[in-house]
Amino acid sequence: MAASYRYLLFYKPYNVLTQFSSPQAEGSQESEPTLKDFISVSDVYPVGRLDKDSEGLLLLTNNGRLQHVLTEPKFGHPRTYWVQVERVPDEMALAQLRKGVMIQGYKTRPAKVRLLQAEPDLPPRDPPIRFRKSVPTAWLELTLTEGRNRQVRRMTAAVGFPTLRLVRVAIAQLTLVGLQPGQWRELTENEVRSLVQWSQSRAR
Template sequence: MSYRYILFNKPYGVLSQFTDSSGEKRKVCASGSPGAKLFKRRTLKDYISVADVYPVGRLDWDSEGLMLLTDNGQLQHRLSHPQFGHPRTYWVQVERIPDVNAINQLQSGVMISDRLTRPAIVKLLTDEPLLPERDVPIRFRKNVPTAWLEITLTEGRNRQVRRMTAKVGFPTLRLVRVAINQLTLHNLQPGCLRNLTENEVKDLLK
């Protein structure tokens, strides 16, 4: 049987599922408009027409970046199950400049819902990463600087990165997943997808 393996760059404001059964709508205020209009929330169906593929893991509605989709149920289970920790790397824009103490806390683990997060790889980026502008700009405060962190986790608890940075005093403003295992976002643009190469599939299945 030939399986499908797809990489997708999820834009901001898109649910990481193919249907939205909640019926919720989001408010969008167009530039120069006196008020906000209600729109149905976007889902993967708005971007992906490939049948019978499902996302491996999730990205929050307000997060962006790399998603892997496949119809290989065994692989999907292995990469999604907590016991099979696999690295996921994020670029995280936070309010203010994290100090050494905050970095060390993120690396060693912080307490979330009475449970310590696993050790993480965290570094402060010296330059702002080259990313497309977000279609909804981040909130900006003139007198508050921002910084970018690169964080690699091997677990995927609910809104984990945002909760971790908030816990050490540096709230997340923008969150972009740039790698899953050895697969990277590279120059895949928001809303675009591509098939994995034969070599990428081999590496993924190892």
């Protein structure tokens, strides 16, 4: 393992682009918030993406081999999300998500899905979600092994329960614990060793 490799965990807030440069809208004097507004380390790159309207865990590194393993779908690394949806999914909807659903002409891989019995302990979102007072909401925990564009949102919509808030809470064995939105930290030596060993086992 080269000493020059860097590994960062970042808690991406809502409305932040997963890139270091901001595409400025035509005619606008303001640029959108990006990783550069929070992370001072140069020459590291996000592993995968989180949509602007999603929150949570982002791994950044300059280890190209690790980045490849963690973004190549065939290696199937797990990513866990807490998802607030409109209305309360029944067991049939949960079973559909577990087996895989058809979205945009392909069937998603089987996923681990459970209904959380209580709202998870998360910092409030800024701005808060928009919801209808007459419609209840629920929280799901989804663990996927693929990361297609807006996949979680499309999956919950496909079974009739639109996503209101989406937070990635784990990437493989790495979690959000100890971080607040906008904060980042270096991985510990043990975390790096474990992540590299895991990626090597997947790449064999």
